[in-house]
Amino acid sequence: MFCRQPLLLVLVTGTLLALLRHVISHGTEADKGRRKVVHVLEDESGAVIVQTAPGKVVTHRGGSITLPCRYHHEPESSDPARIRIKWTKVTDALQFHDVLVALGRQQRVFGTYKGRVELEDAGPGDASVIIHNVTLQDYGRYECEVTNDLEDDTGFVSLDLEGVVFPYHPRMGRYKLNYREATEMCRQQDAILASHAQLHKAWLEGLDWCNAGWLEDGSVQYPISQPRDQCGRKDNPAGVRNYGYRHKEDERYDAFCFTSNLNGKVYFLKRFKKVNYGEAAKACQRDGASIAKVGQLYAAWKVQLLDRCEAGWLEDGSVRYPIVNPRARCGGPEPGVRNLGFPDKKFRLYGVYCFRRDRASGGAQWTRGAPTSTSASPANGTRSI
Known part of the structure; x- marks a missing residue:
């Protein structure tokens, strides 16, 4: 009786060590790949296991992006037609907004995602979704939930812009x-x-x-x-x-x-004389554009590297100008969007920055499931002066 206890302890210890070696070697192999996967949750039954990419996936406004999510069963014995896939956006306030629900071949997309979201459907176990024409509001954290009868598992993906x-x-x-x-x-x-x-x-x-x-x-x-x-x-x-x-x-x-990223172009309207605010807005309209917004000027400075040492009206009534390459006569030693405040709209005269929207608002070219960024930014960052 006393001899059987050490033997049992040795067997249990050996089993745990073997399991530990498997876990360590599995993690080491996963670390070698550029695109890692992690087990977010796995209960003892092992019925459904969801895998998502750690970290963030990154795109810009107007592009397309894949939010990766895969699942498998242990053992592999599930009918694909009975698998329910649900994508939800989760806000910092723990509010949940439905994005997509799929059961077999049936799919339903909700709210502002209608017409822009679809399952990637790259083969068995793929629950990834593709978001087309990404908007600013798409930024945030998403939950991928896979349900098989009474068993379910979830994973999270963060979308950055x-x-x-x-x-x-x-x-x-x-x-x-x-x-x-x-x-x-x-x-x-x-x-x-x-x-x-x-x-x-x-x-x-x-x-x-x-x-x-x-x-x-x-x-x-x-x-x-x-x-x-x-x-x-x-x-x-x-x-x-x-x-x-x-x-x-x-x-x-x-x-x-x-x-x-802009779905268009910001430019300084070349004129022989400076104008007040009302004349500036009309000048952009005559040029087939609209007077630029503050956010559009910042995006043009950051993404399009717009550099202009001339102050111009913007839509909110402020006067600003973008500097990528600082020089002494253009407002200081740092890059940024210079702000002259809100002058009198009737009597102060400046140039104007206009915004012309792209006819095809898709922006950059994207490959299905493999986004490629084309944006650039000033080397010295986003200091605002």
Whole structure:
């Protein structure tokens, strides 16, 4: 009786070591590939196992992108016609928005995704979806759920967009916007409220701004690259300062907006004389375009490398100009979009930046399931002056 216990312990230990070696070797082999897969959840029955790509998939507005998701069964004994696939977008506030539901050959797409989303259907076990003509609002986290009768598993994929973050306040002045108004202001400027991840990335690229602004999750933050007393004390370290989550109706701040690739072109309208705001808007219309929005000018600066040392009117009544290659006569040593504020619309005279939309709004060329980015950005980041 006493001899059987050590033998049993040896057998159990040997089994665990063998299992551990299998897990380690499996992880090592997966690490060798460029596109890793991870088991998000696996219960003891092993009926359904979902695999998704770790990290983020990246595209830009107007492109197409595949959100990868695969599944398999252990043992492999499931009828494909009884597999239910559901894609959902999950917001930071834990709100769920249906994207696509498929059962066998039947599919249903919801809301703004109609006509733009389809299953990749690249073979057995493929639950990936393709999003065409990606919009700014598509940015975020998605859940892939696969159900077989009573067994289910889920995985998550984050969709990121190439683009630029910019601070914004309206003509009425700084710290005038509650959360809802900040959201609307960004929308009017061809943008969305930035996420914390987008603002943090912009800070890493050099964005320095001393006024706090709303972010998409309802928090209020601001990025400081060069600490100084008027921006939270000089002896505080550089970073993204965070006021936390604020009351969305009662409290008022500026906004940090995010925009991405343009489905068109921003250009400075060449004229022999400068004009007031009303004349500027009409001049763009006569040229078959519209007066550019702030977000469109930032996107043109970031993506199209628009560099123009001439101030011009924008749609919101502000006057700005984009600098990629800094020079002494163009407003300082750093690249950025220079802002001259909101001059009198009737009596102040400037040039104008126009926006002409592409006739075919698809943007860059994309291969099914394999997005290729064509955007570029200034080497010195997104510092705004």
